[in-house]
Amino acid sequence: MRQLFRTLLCAALIAGGYLVPLATGPAIAQVQTSVGIADVTGVYDVFGRNTDGSGYRGVLSIEQEGGQAVLSWTVGAQSYQGRGAFAGNVLVVEWGAKHPVIYVVGSDGTLMGTWDDGLALERAVRR
Numbered sequence: 001m002r003q004l005f006r007t008l009l010c011a012a013l014i015a016g017g018y019l020v021p022l023a024t025g026p027a028i029a030q031v032q033t034s035v036g037i038a039d040v041t042g043v044y045d046v047f048g049r050n051t052d053g054s055g056y057r058g059v060l061s062i063e064q065e066g067g068q069a070v071l072s073w074t075v076g077a078q079s080y081q082g083r084g085a086f087a088g089n090v091l092v093v094e095w096g097a098k099h100p101v102i103y104v105v106g107s108d109g110t111l112m113g114t115w116d117d118g119l120a121l122e123r124a125v126r127r
Contacts, residue, residue, distance in 0.1 A: 035089045035105045037064045044111065044124035046073065051119040060111075060124050069093070071101075 044060040058075035065083075071093055073080040082095030091111070093101040101122070103113035111124040 035086055035091070037062075037067070037069045037086065040069065040091065040105060040109070040111065043127045045127060046075070046122055046124045048075075048122035049120060051116050071095070 046058045046060045061072045063070045069084045071082045082093040084093030089105045091103040099117040101115040103111040113122045
């Protein structure tokens, strides 16, 4: 799981111009280089893996409030809220936990993310 986190982070840094890739490939081509909050507002189906390896499904709603993204997750009977901002194509969301949720936005609008310091994964697909 940490390897996926590192891959996502490297792809985001390359797309943001912070790292120069030695070679281009599909993973790099599929990452948007600049994203705004308006680009990700909407409702998403989420599919994730907890730190213990168990899976989960839910719904994510993203709205824009000022210069921030406001996120609301519903997973089973639980709900979670967070606020985030973009750095290039990376959305960093503070949600009351020790570590933020970090999403990388794909060219198709899919959000690929990690939480719990890269130990848990989440994919959000726009409805």
